[in-house]
Amino acid sequence: MKIKVGFGFDVHQMKEGHPFVIGGVQLEHHAGAFGHSDADVLVHAICDAILGAANLEDIGFHFPNTDPKWKGISSLLLLKECVKLLKEKGYTLGNIDGMLCLEAPKIKPYIPAMKEHIAKAAGIDVDDVSIKATTNETMGFIGRQEGVVAYAVCLIEKS
Numbered sequence: 001m002k003i004k005v006g007f008g009f010d011v012h013q014m015k016e017g018h019p020f021v022i023g024g025v026q027l028e029h030h031a032g033a034f035g036h037s038d039a040d041v042l043v044h045a046i047c048d049a050i051l052g053a054a055n056l057e058d059i060g061f062h063f064p065n066t067d068p069k070w071k072g073i074s075s076l077l078l079l080k081e082c083v084k085l086l087k088e089k090g091y092t093l094g095n096i097d098g099m100l101c102l103e104a105p106k107i108k109p110y111i112p113a114m115k116e117h118i119a120k121a122a123g124i125d126v127d128d129v130s131i132k133a134t135t136n137e138t139m140g141f142i143g144r145q146e147g148v149v150a151y152a153v154c155l156i157e158k159s
Contacts, residue, residue: 001157002157003155004053004091004155005154005155006050006051006052006053006054006153006154006155006156007152007153008044008045008047008048008049008051008151008152008153008154009045009149009150009151010041010059010149010150011147011148011149012034012035012039012041012147012148013146013147014031014032014033014145014146015031015032015034016030017030017032018031018032018034018039019032020032020105021038021074022040022041022100022107022110022114023043023098023110023113023115023118024074024075024113024114024117025110025114025117027107027110028105029104029105031145033148035065036070036071037065037070037071037072037073037075038074040074040075041148041149041150042098042114042118042152043075043076043078043079043118044075044078045098045150045151045152046079046098046152046154047059047078047079049096049153050079050122050154050156051082053086053155054085054086054091054156056082056086062082062085063078063081076117076118076120077121079118079121079122080122083121089158091156091157091158092157093128093154093155094124094155094156094157095128095129095130095154095155096124096128096129096130096152096153096154097130097132098129098132098151099131099132099133099134099150099152100132100134100149100150101134101142101148102135102142102145102148103142103143103145107133111131111133115129115130115131118131
């Protein structure tokens with residue numbers, strides 16, 4: 001059996017009046033993450049963790065922001081594609097552990113729904129998806145609510 005770990009990171013700029021999607025869930029907030037797809041920073045970090053673990057390049061390689069095909073797409077569809085690529089290489093996804101860093105809104109009420117959406121898209125059990133959040137103690141671009149950051153790790157295995 002071969003076991004590998006992947007790490008992912010993503011950051012998106014916040015824009016006033018823009019929709020804010022994290023973990024496939026629309027958050028109630030005056031500003032949202034801006035990007036080519038739905039700018040779901042958490043799912044993008046998870047995708048990079050999965051792709052990195054299997055040595056499959058990164059999210060930008062598979063879903064370039066220069067391709068109109070991916071404009072406005074749900075990042076959960078990108079996650080499904082990443083898991084498909086993982087399986088094609090003979091791996092299964094064991095678990096996902098994600099961490100968000102933002103000042104507002106408070107994430108805790110949204111976490112159960114995020115875990116459900118991510119687990120469904122990744123084809124794993126909800127108990128195998130962990131999501132946590134912290135602030136940046138009002139420091140830097142995160143503290144000024146100019147951006148949002150996500151980190152993720154995953155475990156993959158091949159029998």
